[in-house]
Amino acid sequence: MAVLGGATAVVVVVWLQFFCFCSSLNHEGGLLLDAKTGLEDPSNELSNWDAGDATPCHWTGVACSGDTVTAVDLANLGLVGPFPAALCRLPNLAFLSLSYNYINSSLSDSALAPCAALAHLDLSQNVLVGRLPDALAALPSLAYLDLSGNNFSGEIPLSFGLFPRIRALSLVANLLTGGIPAFLGNLTALRQLNLSYNPFSAGRIPPALGDLASLEVLWLAGCGLEGEIPPSLGRLSNLTDLDLSSNALSGGIPATFANLSSVVQIELYHNSLSGPIPLGFGNLRSLVRFDASMNRLDGPLPDDIFDGPRLESAHVYSNRLTGRIPSGIARSTSLVEARLFDNRLNGSLPPDLGERSPLMLLDLSDNSLSGEIPASICHRGVLEQLLLMDNMFSGSLPDGLSRCRTLTRVRLRNNRLSGELPAGFWGLPHLWLLELRGNSFSGRISPLIAQGANLSNILIDDNQFAGSIPSEMVSLSKLYEFSAANNMLSGSLPASLADLRELGKLDLHHNLISGELPRGIQWSKLSELNLADNAFTGGIPPEFGELAVLNYLDLSGNLLTGEIPIQLQNLKLNEFNFSNNHLSGPLPPLFALEADRNSFLGNPGLCKASSGLCPVSYGRRYSHSFIWLLRGIFISASLIFVIGIAWFSWRYHKYTKENLAFDKSKWSLTSFHKLGFSEYEILNCLDEDNVIGSGGSGKVYKVILSNGEIAAVKKLWGSSKKDLENVNQPIDDGFEAEVATLGKIRHKNIVKLWCCCSHRDCKLLVYEYMPNGSLGDLLHSSKGGMLDWPMRYKIVLDAAEGLAYLHHDCMPPIVHRDVKSNNILLDGEYGAKVADFGVAKVMEMMEKEPKSMSRVAGSCGYIAPEYAYTLRVNETSDIYSFGVVILELVTGKPPIDPEFGEKDLVKWVSSTVSQKGIEYVIDPNLDSCHREGISKVLSIGLLCTSSLPINRPSMRKVVKMLQEVNAKNKPKIRKNGSKSSHCYLKDPIEFGSNA
Template sequence: MISTLPAWEQSRRGLHVRFSLFASLVAISSLLNAPVTSLTIQQDVNALRALQAAWGGKPSTWDFSTDPCDTLWLGVGCDDTHTRVTQLLLINQDLTGTLPSSIGDLTNLTNLDLSSNAKLGGSLPTEISNLKNLQRLFIQFCNLSGQIPTVIGNLTSLSYLGLTQNSLSGTLPDTIGFLSNLFWLDVSSNQLTGALPDSTTSPSGSGLDNLTNARHFHLENNSFSGTIPTSIFNTQMQLIHLLLHNNMLTGNIPTAVGNLIHMEIMHFDSNALNGSVPSGFSSIQNLTTLHLDNNQLGGQLPDLSNATNLQMLYLGSNNFTSAPIPSWISNLKKLFLLSMDSANLFGNISADIFSSSSNISNVTFASNSLNGTVDLSSANSRLRLVNLSNNDLAGFVNSPTTVQIILDGNPYCDNNQGQCDSLRAATPTLINASACSGSCADNYLINPKLSTTCQCSRPVVGNVDFLATKLPILEDYNLTLMEEEFASGLSQSAFMNITFLDFQVVVNTFTATHATVSIFPPNNTATWSPSDAALISYAIKNQEITYPGIGPMVCAFIGTPYDAVIIVSGLTTGAKVGIAIGVVVFVVAVVVLGLYAIRQRKRADKAEEANKPFAAWIATGEGGDANIPQLKGARWFSLEEIRKCTNNFSQSNEIGEGGYGKVYKGYLASGEKVAIKRAGTDSLQGAAEFKNEIELLSRVHHRNLVGLIGFCFEEGEQMLVYEFMPNGTLRESLSGTTGIQMNWERRLSLAMSSARGIAYLHTEANPPIIHRDIKSSNILLDDKLVAKVADFGLSKVAPTDDGVAPLSTQVKGTLGYLDPDYFMTNRLTEKSDVYSFGVVLLELMTGRLPIQGGKYVVREMRVALAQEGMAQGVKSMVDPELKEYPLEALEKLVELALACVEDSPESRPTMAEVIKEIESLSEVTSAKPEFQGNNEYSQEDKLAYMQQNLGSPFDYSGSYTAFYGNVQPK
């Protein structure tokens, strides 16, 4: 209602209200501040304030009208006097920006963990050297760049240093050797170069060999070069894990390797090491895992007969002198994985290797010159896999138990190909099945171990990379052991006060060293409390928890952050309640005052703002007009326009909600219907990031991409205005919620149109773009049921020059669609999108979610084909709602999907090749297609079917005649 009071009276009353509010605020502030000003010292408060400013206002729950040490502040822990900050634990809190120099002002810090914050970049500030009391420093799965500062050597109290999965470059500073208390050193999966620091050659006289108390050197997946320092292998070292794989190391393995008597796991694989294998390996009695494969090692095969505790041995792909399989292998009774591919072996295979007295489970002798007959008649019951492909074997005697045996490329298979195919198909039994079906909201899952309830609940979910697994492969038959040890480790953690039961832990594996671990809340509970969720995250990745049957690991947490607090307050409950009430009153008063001020300012500035649509942008940075987005076709909308076309964001206009925020339908002044994505508070980006996103979106224009019409960036709002897609998502259509008939041709058409959209991004966009989040819920259907790819919030510009290395970036994506190679290496290529699209193809054919009832659709399809053969396997997996289909075409589409989800990116097709293959499927079906069930159709039936179920045949790019013969529509 418009006020009828004269202007002077409105002004007087407004002044009176403001004065009353001000007086109330003063009183509240005095009440709140009086008991807390003498607690946390101002130096620590100022440091936290600077951190929040550098991190884009996060954590947003930090309230500087309260005291950090005696109120519930996210991730802040203090000493017993409640005056100094000693812990800063902000795991997976979506921090943005960099780690500022003010971190050095928290001089009493003992524990700093900022892991799993993908947007946290920049370099490690030199001021970190001020943290003399720091014992644990974990900044993992972030986006740090630059060099590790030499002042890292000043942190002499440090016992854990974890910097894995960043983009750090340069050399590993020799001052690392000054960290005499270091127990855990992990700088793996970065871009570090140069020689490993050695005290005998470094300027400081310090190096890795000075870290005599260290138990873990995790240096893998970098570009370290030169020789392995001999000085590391001295009798004073306490190392149990030495991981050097996937580097560029050369020269010999030092002969003094036997001095590391405590060693359990050693990885030298995937380097360029040469010379012979030192005999010292055999004298390491604790050695359980040894990787020497993929090098240039020569001479005789090593004699490891005295390494009687060996469980996993990899010797393949070297230049050893041609020799028979060593006889001493039969003496290693604890050995359960033996890999000697391309090891220059010849002669017969002794049956003793597989005997009932051995523990062998997985054996691979592929690509050698072995001959004779393989006899598995007396094999032990633990044997699961034998790979003898590409040898000269002429005979075979099978095992009495089910074993997967690969004999391809041997003379035996020339006359027994059917049996060879059958042997290869044997697979272990899967577990974690669930009778539940359906889907849950974002971040919520159904625990497959509670199939009687089928309750959607929110687990703490982490992507786990096992650095040196003690298992041959993380296959399903090992999951029970892993789950038990995760539950036990969490229950015994000093950080937890909860007993975890086995059913609460669910592990799903994707590759030999990568799994996803979900920690579900107790039965009949939908979600963890915020504090418990935060403690679980910290406890899982805290390196004091060990999993003896699995091996060391790192964990990146996924999903939106819990609003978590890791604090024990020193105040009484009554004091907390009183302060909380005061804070609420304070906040309400500030909001009222703020709304009044905004209203007054709007009246004064309305005309000016209308003429300066980019004023908000110019204000966010320096450079004036240089900050204005360079757009191609997209327009700016004022907040007032957006409010009008959505009826002030009314609930009736809400059409969906996702991780980004809510989506509203609206009508522009022109009458055009649009979809408006409004960023939630937790999804707001920095101005530069939002600018980059809309500039990227405005450059891509293709009939199979959802078009960006415009954006709004005003008063703290970030909104994207898209063309409206009336038929929802592909996922919704497959689930049956839209009522759209998902017959064979429609599915093939949707696969084609979405593939074309992705291919455009890869090859025709300028510059090329990697989507990074291809999934069925990001493929939308327009009014003609044409598929369009949407949601470019995670997209990255791809390298354009030939020979440019793949992008090295923090892992982002959606569980179930995520490329395992991208997860393990952080290297993003177009083939990561191809993997995700392969999962979408499997969804189209099966109707299943990627992960449903504890089962991964990629593995399920592979298992079905291996156990039942192609035709029957496809039939058993096909969507029950797909009543009729050309079987041959469906089989070829399955083959294409499985090619897209190959573990190696090099083995996957490009999107252009995918499109070509889908196009060729239309030729598989003749004029009278033979559909599943051998149903025959007359020309009239075909036309009626098309008109009833598919609408106008001209909407489907000419595929009508390819599938239904030369029938002309009426």
């Protein structure tokens, strides 16, 4: 018995040790491991979640109170998988955040129901789909719910009006439809309501939202709202942030807004509001930012709107405001930014403007303001940007600006300013943009300009500056553009300017500059040189031929002598002019063209022929007989070459027909429209003479059918497995994708697929023929200049409507995945149609087959940044690519170009606009009278290419914004009072300052 008892004791001990080992992790740790099991963790962020621990309280993202788990924060860890329902079984879990991951699938009521203690739930920035679950509103403790940045769809459920304790509700940037429901006004404890950027049906703001007495933040931007703003919102006395921007709201701003005593920010921009700003706005003592831009408000600003002691910035621009700028603006003690540009404001500025306010930015451009610039404008010494373009300001520049060392941008173009500039103004240390064009400034350019180390653009054309250009400008190592045309500058061009390595544009035409042209130049980045109408003497330096990127050269109207250096043939000039000088000798051979005749007129010493040009004479180098011998050899070689090509072409055509026509009975045809031809007629026309394009998946043929119709036939061919491996995508995949997508689509801006034919490895897709080819080929060829702005606007609107149809009207939605200018085809009237659906995916299919997203589809320069890194694809990827197409149309440049350096088109446009202004990115082939409309479309393109997908508008919204930039209504009035016969604008949407 003793032995038996001892044995029993040993067994018990072993069993207890085993039990302790298996139970070393408590029950809550086991639940966390269950949750981890259902998630992929590619970055191994949860590597310290270990079953051997006694408690999970020190695991990544886990927080405890005592020994029980109360919070799980797994935000931004790259986790992939469905919502981990096991977390809801943690009995005391009050805080759960899975934001910025790849949580997918849908949220079920059963998965959420156990979360009884949950007070904070953040599932934002994931890829959740389906309808909003009713179970969320049944959680008794839930106070904070953030589901923004997902793909939830359907209407906001009725249960969302029954949250017992909710204080913050955010559904921003989903796919919610229906309207904003009035029952949200029942959530009396709500402090934050964020519903922005959802494709809600057009509807009004529910007046019941005015019952949310505790509300502090109300964001309803981009919600399809229309009608008037309900006055009941004025009852929200605790409101600090009101955003109703980017809707279609009309009527006036309610006078009750004057009761928003706590409001810090009001954003009403991009609506259709009218009427004056309520006078009571002057009582909003806490107002920091007021943005009512992109409306059509009329009437002057109330005189007391800027009296609030905490006012830091006022954005009330682009509203066609009239009247004087209120004197109350000068009484604000906290005004930092004032943007009132592009309105109809008149009168003079308050004389004490800037005296009390720490002004950092003042933009009053494009108004009818007059009088002098206030002397106190930089009294507090922090002004960074002074933008007063296109007004009627007069008088001299205040002397105080010469001591305003914080200035970075000064733009005073097209005013009536005069007098000499304060000497110190030229040398402000942080100033990089100085634009004084179109005034009557006089005096000299001060040598103190050497202290302006950051000067990049000096634009002083059309003034009365005199004297010589100071040699001290050699210190301006960052100088990119120096434009001083139409002044009275004299003396010689300082030799030191030749050392400015960053110089890209030098325009000094119509001055009194003399002496010789500079030599030893280091202008490797110079693209434009205009020294016309001066008094330069001597010869043209041969080193001008080494300016690799120079495309504009004008040396006309000088006293230059000698021959035109043959080295200038190395330049790739789009435009040049040497006329009205004293040049002599023969022309370089590449310049001896009839088309260039006008570039050499007024040079009596240049040798002449009957055409007035100077052909190169080869008679001095070769004998007459030797020349005829060379001609004979050339003619013989050409004849042999032509015969060889003809024989090869005949053999190839015969081989192609024999191979395509084999066993025609086995070809299968699937039609999607009523056809007037057979597959045999298509096969008989696939000759190499009919090839109009080719790509990675095959060739495209132009086929003229017997019934007079023209078709475009894409042939996808793979005769062997090796052939298939050499293309980007298997033939069958691309063929099936395109057939499945285009076969069921009927839209005027989607290319029409008539039928498809297949036989073994050969697949044929037969489309309607688009006679003007692709947008990319036309835009980036020598024919790009024929695309004027109205035509480009029509193309971009057509393409946007096609993509909007795919995203919003197809059920389920379709993502193109390869939007680019080469996949936008143009019909005979330059109507645009989206084409090439070889890599398109149905959203529903991508959710069921995630493996199909195992590689990046798309073209370099068009791929959205988040797609390239994460392979997560949805409609926002197409929107980014379409934004790149918009930038192509505006700039005329391809998405990738050596000119950009390491940047792509998006980054180049963004940085150039930020540093130099919009005019530096607009295609010079476009008429400047369309500048306003072009600027608005450019802004839409930049919005579409936002680095954050949440900031990109839906394609439906893009179409709406483009339609509002209507380029075909009333003629634009030029400054001289005449009307352009070809420039039309319809009060285009304003997206910001033209500065």
